[in-house]
Amino acid sequence: MIQSGEFPAWLEVLLKDKFFNACLDHEDVKKNEKNILCIDCCLSICPHCLSSHTSHRLLQIRRYVYRDVLRVDDGSKLMDCSSIQPYITNSSKVVFINERPQSRQFRGSGNICITCDRSLQSPYLFCSLSCKISDVIMRQRALSGFLRVCNVLDLTDEVTTTTPSSTLEPTGSTRTSSDYINRA
DSSP states (O other), X not given: OOOTTSSOHHHHHHHHSOTTSBOGGGTTSSSOXXXXXXXXXXXXXXXXXXXXXXTSOEEEOEEETTEEEXXXXXXXXXXXXXXXXXXXXXXXXXXXXXXXOOOSOOOSSSEEOTTTOOEEOTTOOBSBHHHXXXXXXXXXXXXXXXXXXXXXXXXXXXXXXXXXXXXXSSTTOOOOGGGOOOOO
């Protein structure tokens, strides 16, 4: 499996943290689930924590079938999400962050995940981001070709001051997507 120190700290938090648990700093407030990853602080936060992270890059974690997922558009700004089987939820393509347990033995023809043998639709090779990362590390011994340079993240959705809808630049920015220089 993936060894610590072989990838950035924010990626380790993304793969290991328990998202959608209550934020201990805001336990008396409604909607306090930690569903945002602050890439700059390497910390999962709730929407009420956003005021302390206004100048940071943020990534919203979502849920699909009781599992943590990323929108493909958001994840692709940070890493290579190709060959991971996407699913559609709320009109967006998402990928699972961690592998899902096998529900039953795979039978028949079709693709299987290179890492965990979960059945997949053709032409996909991985069931989750963590399976792809494990394979990249095993084959290439590094993540340099997998991770993208991400100094500024494009906004694809309108930013609100309470909950990010996507990967964000600092909250409260007045920039539009045409103001960005893609450094990836």
